[in-house]
Amino acid sequence: MNETKQTEARELLDLLELRQYPAFMRRIDEWNPVDAAEFLSELPCERLPMVFRLLKKDTAAEVFAEMEPEQQSVIIEGMTDREIGSMLDDLFVDDAVDMLEEMPAGIVKRIMKSATPETRAEINRFLAYPEDSAGSVMTSEFIDLKSEMTCQTAIEHIRQHGLDKETVYVAYVTDTARVLTGVVPLKSLLFADPLTKIGDIMNEDVIFGYTHDDREEVANTISHYDILALPIVDKEKRLVGLVTVDDALDVLETEATEDIEKMAAILPTDKPYMRTSVWETYKKRIPWLLLLMISATFTGAIITHYESAIGTYAILTVFFPMLMDTGGNAGGQSSVTIIRGLSLGEIELRDVLRVLWKEIRVAAICGLTLAAATFIKVMVIDFRFQRLTVLENGDVQNNLLIAAIICITVFCAIIVAKIVGTLLPIGAKRIGLDPAVMASPFITTIVDTVVLIIYFTIASNILHF
Amino acid sequence: MNETKQTEARELLDLLELRQYPAFMRRIDEWNPVDAAEFLSELPCERLPMVFRLLKKDTAAEVFAEMEPEQQSVIIEGMTDREIGSMLDDLFVDDAVDMLEEMPAGIVKRIMKSATPETRAEINRFLAYPEDSAGSVMTSEFIDLKSEMTCQTAIEHIRQHGLDKETVYVAYVTDTARVLTGVVPLKSLLFADPLTKIGDIMNEDVIFGYTHDDREEVANTISHYDILALPIVDKEKRLVGLVTVDDALDVLETEATEDIEKMAAILPTDKPYMRTSVWETYKKRIPWLLLLMISATFTGAIITHYESAIGTYAILTVFFPMLMDTGGNAGGQSSVTIIRGLSLGEIELRDVLRVLWKEIRVAAICGLTLAAATFIKVMVIDFRFQRLTVLENGDVQNNLLIAAIICITVFCAIIVAKIVGTLLPIGAKRIGLDPAVMASPFITTIVDTVVLIIYFTIASNILHF
Numbered sequence: 001m002n003e004t005k006q007t008e009a010r011e012l013l014d015l016l017e018l019r020q021y022p023a024f025m026r027r028i029d030e031w032n033p034v035d036a037a038e039f040l041s042e043l044p045c046e047r048l049p050m051v052f053r054l055l056k057k058d059t060a061a062e063v064f065a066e067m068e069p070e071q072q073s074v075i076i077e078g079m080t081d082r083e084i085g086s087m088l089d090d091l092f093v094d095d096a097v098d099m100l101e102e103m104p105a106g107i108v109k110r111i112m113k114s115a116t117p118e119t120r121a122e123i124n125r126f127l128a129y130p131e132d133s134a135g136s137v138m139t140s141e142f143i144d145l146k147s148e149m150t151c152q153t154a155i156e157h158i159r160q161h162g163l164d165k166e167t168v169y170v171a172y173v174t175d176t177a178r179v180l181t182g183v184v185p186l187k188s189l190l191f192a193d194p195l196t197k198i199g200d201i202m203n204e205d206v207i208f209g210y211t212h213d214d215r216e217e218v219a220n221t222i223s224h225y226d227i228l229a230l231p232i233v234d235k236e237k238r239l240v241g242l243v244t245v246d247d248a249l250d251v252l253e254t255e256a257t258e259d260i261e262k263m264a265a266i267l268p269t270d271k272p273y274m275r276t277s278v279w280e281t282y283k284k285r286i287p288w289l290l291l292l293m294i295s296a297t298f299t300g301a302i303i304t305h306y307e308s309a310i311g312t313y314a315i316l317t318v319f320f321p322m323l324m325d326t327g328g329n330a331g332g333q334s335s336v337t338i339i340r341g342l343s344l345g346e347i348e349l350r351d352v353l354r355v356l357w358k359e360i361r362v363a364a365i366c367g368l369t370l371a372a373a374t375f376i377k378v379m380v381i382d383f384r385f386q387r388l389t390v391l392e393n394g395d396v397q398n399n400l401l402i403a404a405i406i407c408i409t410v411f412c413a414i415i416v417a418k419i420v421g422t423l424l425p426i427g428a429k430r431i432g433l434d435p436a437v438m439a440s441p442f443i444t445t446i447v448d449t450v451v452l453i454i455y456f457t458i459a460s461n462i463l464h465f
Numbered sequence: 466m467n468e469t470k471q472t473e474a475r476e477l478l479d480l481l482e483l484r485q486y487p488a489f490m491r492r493i494d495e496w497n498p499v500d501a502a503e504f505l506s507e508l509p510c511e512r513l514p515m516v517f518r519l520l521k522k523d524t525a526a527e528v529f530a531e532m533e534p535e536q537q538s539v540i541i542e543g544m545t546d547r548e549i550g551s552m553l554d555d556l557f558v559d560d561a562v563d564m565l566e567e568m569p570a571g572i573v574k575r576i577m578k579s580a581t582p583e584t585r586a587e588i589n590r591f592l593a594y595p596e597d598s599a600g601s602v603m604t605s606e607f608i609d610l611k612s613e614m615t616c617q618t619a620i621e622h623i624r625q626h627g628l629d630k631e632t633v634y635v636a637y638v639t640d641t642a643r644v645l646t647g648v649v650p651l652k653s654l655l656f657a658d659p660l661t662k663i664g665d666i667m668n669e670d671v672i673f674g675y676t677h678d679d680r681e682e683v684a685n686t687i688s689h690y691d692i693l694a695l696p697i698v699d700k701e702k703r704l705v706g707l708v709t710v711d712d713a714l715d716v717l718e719t720e721a722t723e724d725i726e727k728m729a730a731i732l733p734t735d736k737p738y739m740r741t742s743v744w745e746t747y748k749k750r751i752p753w754l755l756l757l758m759i760s761a762t763f764t765g766a767i768i769t770h771y772e773s774a775i776g777t778y779a780i781l782t783v784f785f786p787m788l789m790d791t792g793g794n795a796g797g798q799s800s801v802t803i804i805r806g807l808s809l810g811e812i813e814l815r816d817v818l819r820v821l822w823k824e825i826r827v828a829a830i831c832g833l834t835l836a837a838a839t840f841i842k843v844m845v846i847d848f849r850f851q852r853l854t855v856l857e858n859g860d861v862q863n864n865l866l867i868a869a870i871i872c873i874t875v876f877c878a879i880i881v882a883k884i885v886g887t888l889l890p891i892g893a894k895r896i897g898l899d900p901a902v903m904a905s906p907f908i909t910t911i912v913d914t915v916v917l918i919i920y921f922t923i924a925s926n927i928l929h930f
Contacts, residue, residue, distance in 0.1 A: 032672070190620070261805075264802070278827050300786070311776055318769050336726070347739065362743050373758065377759060377762070
């Protein structure tokens with residue numbers, strides 16, 4: 001809500017306080033459903049059902065659909081079975097299904113009992129679509145025309161049946177077997193001669209999706225073709241629903257957030273941050289922290305193996321953080337780029353060799369640059385200013401040796417890190433896992449182990465331990 | 466392109482090969498502009514201008530708008546000044562501006578010379594809006610009605626002027642001073658009595674944005690209110706343009722990608738991965754790698770300071786990777802959660818204390834869990850099975866001491882990491898920097914330093930070195 005709305009919200013609260021309900025009803029009715037839902041959400045729970053009853057019947061369902069599950073269940077609990085049934089009729093099926101998926105079992109039972117048999121059947125059909133599928137986000141309220149209609153009859157049809165449709169701006173054409181055959185934007189209907197047949201102006205090159213398609217794929221198609229809605233068909237190509245662009249926006253935003261969370265080693269959640277409890281946040285974060293911590297056993301084991309060498313060459317440990325962080329960062333860059341590319345459809349699985357070859361070349365130049373920078377840094381900053389001691393007698397010869405070990409390790413680390421960062425997300429996608437998990441934290445743990453092995457192998461060969 | 470389209474694309478190529486141009490023209494004309502642009506993009510550069518000329522005049526501009534800058538400049542170079550001028554007229558202003566922003570100076574000059582004075586003036590006005598502002602992504606082709614019109618005249622007006630508008634599904638109402646006063650969706654026009662006045666059915670509670678608003682903010686508003694377009698006004702609230710939902714989709718996708726790239730220490734790019742050269746990729750990645758590597762000087766300095774102690778207690782280094790990675794992961798979780806929350810508008814700057822308090826509580830439980838897990842792991846796995854040596858005489862007493870040092874450090878590290886991960890993104894936002902930069906790689910470097918300081922301070926106190 002912006003500031004104007006917040007001032008108005010305070011005035012609305014005053015009206016409620018003074019029990020001036022007719023004035024309140026006139027005012028809230030001018031609000032859009034999103035702001036009205038936000039206003040209601042901030043009311044104390046015990047007043048919510050009463051105030052919700054003040055909404056006009058036709059906007060009530062819209063406002064309800066915009067509310068959070070907690071508030072929805074409070075409102076439902078304050079309703080009679082008849083009121084629930086009538087609101088279910090007013091809700092779009094996809095909104096009703098969204099709500100049911102979040103409700104406690106007891107309330108779901110009561111809602112389903114209150115629904116008409118047709119609504120109940122339709123809701124059950126939608127609930128059966130797999131989570132994250134196009135079927136689970138689509139709506140069944142679409143306008144469906146026949147190719148022999150004229151534009152005039154079509155517009156008349158839309159006038160009569162369009163009011164409770166999710167969008168009236170795109171109509172779909174189906175044949176007698178309900179198979180999708182064409183699409184007509186309302187714009188074409190409006191601009192065409194009223195007596196033209198729909199079949200003559202419809203676009204037969206319809207872009208569509210299947211109910212079992214992934215919702216992210218469907219959203220990407222809507223975004224790619226800049227369309228207002230994507231028709232969804234079943235296996236027999238019969239039109240069963242549509243996904244609108246605003247649903248696509250929500251899906252893409254949710255998927256981006258989920259990817260970002262997974263990349264940061266957090267289990268994804270669909271609740272906004274400020275409404276997630278400390279305990280819930282903890283449960284989303286601790287599994288990966290524990291897993292990654294325990295997998296550090298490998299790095300520990302490697303260092304343990306070289307413990308006596310470290311006793312002699314303690315200087316080697318000075319570069320642990322730099323080597324591991326640089327490896328982790330380089331690997332993270334690759335993995336995150338690839339994960340995002342896969343998710344936007346810019347990178348396909350069949351591109352794996354081209355991607356790998358490119359990453360190796362990028363790694364080679366990055367590795368050379370960083371090795372050169374490391375050399376200068378180690379020789380000038382670390383040895384000159386910090387006066388690192390090299391062995392007991394620390395002569396230049398040994399400085400050069402240490403610098404060489406670090407530089408070679410940095411170069412190898414970058415190459416390995418970028419290869420690991422490329423192959424893990426692509427491999428994950430290949431075997432049907434979510435690539436987003438293969439991001440920085442996971443890569444870092446693996447790269448750390450590999451970098452330490454490289455480091456000690458090179459060091460033990462050069463320093464003979 | 467899906468498989469059907471790829472088969473059709475091969476057929477189109479055959480038609481071109483056989484010089485069956487009329488057949489080619491009929492076929493490509495049925496394609497939607499996005500697929501047609503993709504088809505043209507795959508042609509060799511020397512054939513592109515010729516094939517582009519085969520497109521119908523009214524679809525040519527749409528296809529052109531969907532193409533990449535490289536292909537656009539090839540096409541422009543093959544055009545006469547008159548052809549350029551006529552295409553500029555057909556392009557939406559925002560598409561023309563997008564194109565000009567990517568063209569080399571020479572071509573821009575030629576294009577601007579070919580434009581009519583009005584188009585030139587309008588393009589210049591759009592070019593003046595700051596990058597990433599609403600003004601830079603809006604279009605000026607909108608339908609604007611007067612409140613005294615009837616619905617019938619309004620629909621007639623849309624029929625006459627709507628063909629070259631970006632959307633005909635939302636119309637805006639302005640007064641004589643061009644100030645925005647209302648919004649009417651085409652749906653309302655269609656469902657209303659033809660003789661109703663626009664003023665009576667328009668919604669005066671218009672959601673709008675300003676030209677200087679950030680484009681991400683505008684896109685978030687469109688997504689929040691599920692609207693098809695957002696009207697954009699100047700400082701005097703005069704209507705100057707609109708941003709459509711498909712532009713909002715692009716903006717949100719680009720911004721999410723940019724955030725993800727910044728979080729992974731990559732300079733953002735707007736080119737798809739497969740079309741970015743090795744050298745460009747290198748330039749986007751090396752700055753942060755170098756910076757982060759050099760900032761590892763701090764961790765190096767700390768270890769150097771304790772070098773002689775490490776000579777004695779080499780076992781301490783075994784836990785370096787585990788401590789630093791766990792700290793980095795914990796800090797990364799917080800920073801990434803907060804960066805995403807800030808970008809979606811779920812977290813506001815004024816929430817800083819609530820967020821911090823929550824993160825500290827989460828950190829405390831995470832810290833306790835990890836400390837307990839560490840204790841078990843160190844005592845059971847590390848000491849039992851790997852037989853780590855503790856000092857020369859390595860008795861149980863000392864095992865417990867080492868385990869205690871690690872556990873206390875883990876706990877403190879998590880607390881500090883989560884505080885740093887919370888405050889840095891919020892602080893960055895506060896001083897006008899992009900919070901996304903304050904993600905895992907940056908946090909890791911800072912947390913590494915702090916964790917090592919904590920580790921050595923605790924160790925030196927317990928082991929007296």
